[in-house]
Amino acid sequence: MRRVLWVVGWVGVLLGAIGVGAHFSGLVSNIATRIASFTPVLIGVGLIGLILLLVARAWVSAAVAAVVVAVGLGSQAPLYAGVDEQVSPSDLTVMQANIFLGEADAASLVARVREADVDVLTVIELTPESTAALERAGLREVLPFAFVNPRDGGSGAGIYARASLTDGRVLERMRHSNLHARLSIPGREPLSVYALHPLPPYPEPSWRWDAELRELRSVLSADQDPLVIGADFNSTYDHRPFRALLSGADADDSPELTDAAEHLGSGIVPTYPADRPYPAVLALDRVLTRNGPTPTSLRRFEIAGSDHHGVIATVRH
Structure with missing residues (x-):
């Protein structure tokens, strides 16, 4: 039994x-990026392997396993070492929603926008049909300003807002719609708002995904x-x-982006x-x-009819 535990532990x-x-x-590479997507799961498997090696009393192997697990947990630690922020009534509420080829339930999404008192909504995989469905469900009554670029399939996107949106443009050299607009809120400094959707690293050739992330680094810097930014980054x-x-790597004098979750x-x-x-x-x-x-809160929510959950963040501005 100890031999079996040793083998299974080492596999983990x-x-x-x-x-x-x-x-x-x-x-x-397609293989490497696919593996990296599941790194937290694999670290968990490694932890199970460590426990099995300890049970088997394979002390040297367990020491090696402990190093692997420690490095793995350390790689995830920044995601959990955040700060406590106070949410203010003046914070902007930002919603990000991938609506699955336009097939998500429009009425349910608009109801969620009303319930959360959303100020800015970024929509990914917006189609001409879903654009019309969202308007019929009353989205423009809540968020009357919009810059949208709907497309068939999963390439469209849109930005909806409670305040004025101007200077809308579609980012160049990107396969999907990646949008930018300027949000003007009375009494506050204007905001650049982005709805981003770079290519996935698979099944597309991963070099295209990497090239689009590099292009976004250039644009944002x-x-x-x-x-x-509200986005389905197709990345973890x-x-x-x-x-x-x-981090803004390779971009001169570019400050880091703040990820709400981190x-x-x-x-x-x-x-x-x-x-x-x-x-x-x-x-x-x-x-x-x-x-x-600055993000002050973040929560996940269900999008009826979509293959993605959405996220809602409050932002101090």
Whole structure:
């Protein structure tokens, strides 16, 4: 039995080590990015392996396993070391929603917008049909200003707001619709608002995903205004190119982006997949800020008819 525990334990530790390696390597390949997506799960498997080795009294192997697990847990620690923020009635409420090829229930989503008193809504996978459905459900009564670029399939996007939106543009050199607009709130400094949806690292060639994240780093580093981003990044914290986007790596004098989940210590807030018998495991949908706006709260919510959960953040501005 001890021999069996040793073998199974080492299998778990090796899987954990592969996940940790994928987190740090930054290797751009379909296999490596897929493994990195599940690094937290693999670290958990490594922890089980460590326990089995301890039960088997394989002390040297357990010591090696402990190092792997410690490094793995350390890689996730920044997600849980956040700060406590006080939510104010003057905070902006930002909602990010991927509506699954436009098939999510429009009435349910609009009801959630009303309930949460949303000020800015970023919608991903917006189609012409879903644009019309959202308007019939009364979205423009709540958020009368909009800049949208609906497309068939999963490439469309939109920004809806309670206050005026101007200077709307579609970002160049991106496969999907990635949008920018300026939000003007009376008595406050204007905000740059982005609705982002870079390509996924698989099944697309992963170099295209990496190129789009690099393009977004360039675009965002050039924007010196206060900004708020709602996005389905098709990336997790364990993808090194995504962490480079957050840190502003290779961009001169570019401050870091603030991820609401990381800033608040919310940990992994998984939003995909939401339409399976098992819980969501990948944290793809996010709210980010920079140059002044600060997240003060974050919560996940269900989007009826979508394969993603949405997120709602309050932002001090």
